[in-house]
Amino acid sequence: MEAGQIATGEGGQIWAIPHAFENIQLFYRNDTLEKYNIAVPTSPPEMAKACEQLKAADPSITPLGVRGVRFWSSIHTAAVSIARSYGVHDFVVTDGKLDTGLASPESIAFHKDYVDMIKKCAAPSFANDNWYEFVDGISSGRTAMAIDSNMFGFWNDVAGKPASGKIAFAPPLHAPSATSFDSNIWIWALAMNAASEKKGTAWLFIPWATSKQVALKGALAGQLVNPPRTSTWQDDTWTKYASQPEFNNFVDSFKKTQDHAALAFTPRVGFGEAMNAWAVAMQKMVNGDDVETTLRALAEEIRTGL
Numbered sequence: 001m002e003a004g005q006i007a008t009g010e011g012g013q014i015w016a017i018p019h020a021f022e023n024i025q026l027f028y029r030n031d032t033l034e035k036y037n038i039a040v041p042t043s044p045p046e047m048a049k050a051c052e053q054l055k056a057a058d059p060s061i062t063p064l065g066v067r068g069v070r071f072w073s074s075i076h077t078a079a080v081s082i083a084r085s086y087g088v089h090d091f092v093v094t095d096g097k098l099d100t101g102l103a104s105p106e107s108i109a110f111h112k113d114y115v116d117m118i119k120k121c122a123a124p125s126f127a128n129d130n131w132y133e134f135v136d137g138i139s140s141g142r143t144a145m146a147i148d149s150n151m152f153g154f155w156n157d158v159a160g161k162p163a164s165g166k167i168a169f170a171p172p173l174h175a176p177s178a179t180s181f182d183s184n185i186w187i188w189a190l191a192m193n194a195a196s197e198k199k200g201t202a203w204l205f206i207p208w209a210t211s212k213q214v215a216l217k218g219a220l221a222g223q224l225v226n227p228p229r230t231s232t233w234q235d236d237t238w239t240k241y242a243s244q245p246e247f248n249n250f251v252d253s254f255k256k257t258q259d260h261a262a263l264a265f266t267p268r269v270g271f272g273e274a275m276n277a278w279a280v281a282m283q284k285m286v287n288g289d290d291v292e293t294t295l296r297a298l299a300e301e302i303r304t305g306l
Contacts, residue, residue: 016189017210018228020151023261024081024183025253027153028145029138030168032061043176044082044113047145051121054144064121065134065146070283072275073130076184078147078172079114079282080264084182085174086110090274091266098306102278103299108292110175115285127283139163147172149186150254151225157247158223165246169253171260183257184264187228226254274302 028040036057041047051063067074080090087106092099101107118126123143125133131152137143139156141163146152153167174181190209192202208214212231218224219238232238233255243251265271281298285291 016191017206018187018189019210020224021185021187021226021228022149022151023185023226023254023257024077024148024172025150025153025257026145026147026170026172027138027150027167028170029141029143029163029166030248031166032141032144040170041145041173042170042181043173044117045176047173048117048120050145051117060142062123062134062137062143063145064117065129065137065143065148066118066122066126067131067134067148068118068122068126068129068283068286070127070276070279071130072272072279074279074282075275076186076265077131077149079278081147081172081182081184082114082174083107083110084184084264085178085180086113087175089266090278091268100274100299100302100306102302103295107295111282111285111291111295113175115282115291118286122286126286138167141166150250150257154225154242154247154250155223157250159244159246165248168248169250171253171257181257181260182264183261185261270305273305277301 026040032054033040036054038050038053039046041050047064054061054063066078086109088104088110089101092101092104123129123133123137131148134143134146134148135152135156138146138153139162150169153169155161156163157167158164171181172183190206192199192206196202210228212229215224215227215229215232216235216238219227219232220241227233227238239251265275277298281294285294
């Protein structure tokens with residue numbers, strides 16, 4: 001290791017070292033959208049309209065793939081990214097007390113648009129869909145668009161894949177009145193168990209596996225995407241590889257999105273339970289339950305755990 005390769009920052013502690021990460025984007029089959037002359041949507045209402053056009057043109061196509069299972073991962077991808085552009089916060093501090101922001105006017109506005117979009121766009125299996133369902137759909141062409149981790153589009157654009165060169169990228173959707181978009185960031189990292197009996201060996205492995213050299217080699221040879229190191233994105237070898245025709249606008253969309261990417265949820269004790277409850281509430285609203293009533297009940301459920 002080189003001295004200073006890993007810095008803790010001012011007053012902080014590193015609990016794990018990033019190995020790869022995701023930012024949330026809209027990725028789509030450019031052949032499908034071009035065939036039916038559909039512009040890339042930028043907001044949930046635009047997406048809902050595009051989905052209706054796709055359904056009318058080809059009923060066999062699922063217009064949009066998103067996660068819908070009753071698990072927090074259904075929230076931290078598309079939903080929380082788009083919600084932030086509406087001004088939604090999962091947790092807020094009111095009069096010095098921690099509270100949830102999921103029953104706010106901004107949250108109600110977001111959920112009305114998002115639920116309408118899901119009803120018009122997603123597969124009937126939405127409540128059971130995880131990432132692998134819509135990734136299979138994008139790869140095969142049965143699904144036209146998806147909002148999720150950008151790496152899924154990249155992996156299926158690799159030369160030799162059935163969808164190679166047919167998947168393009170755009171920032172995630174945003175509120176119709178918003179001037180910009182937000183994208184959640186999700187980081188995969190390597191950490192050491194405190195109970196490890198071989199901490200020395202573990203520590204030798206972790207900095208090696210997250211080093212500049214391995215990050216670059218992994219991105220080029222193993223599609224280790226997205227590489228978390230700035231040095232990789234500044235390396236012409238990587239950017240030229242990722243800018244090959246089969247990857248379409250992957251690099252440009254990554255850079256544009258990354259400028260607006262941040263942790264869109266509050267990392268705190270009880271995160272999983274609160275987000276799971278949000279995912280359940282989302283299913284209820286998609287199934288027809290009143291948005292405002294459901295969000296008020298969700299907020300009360302979350303408050304009991306604060």
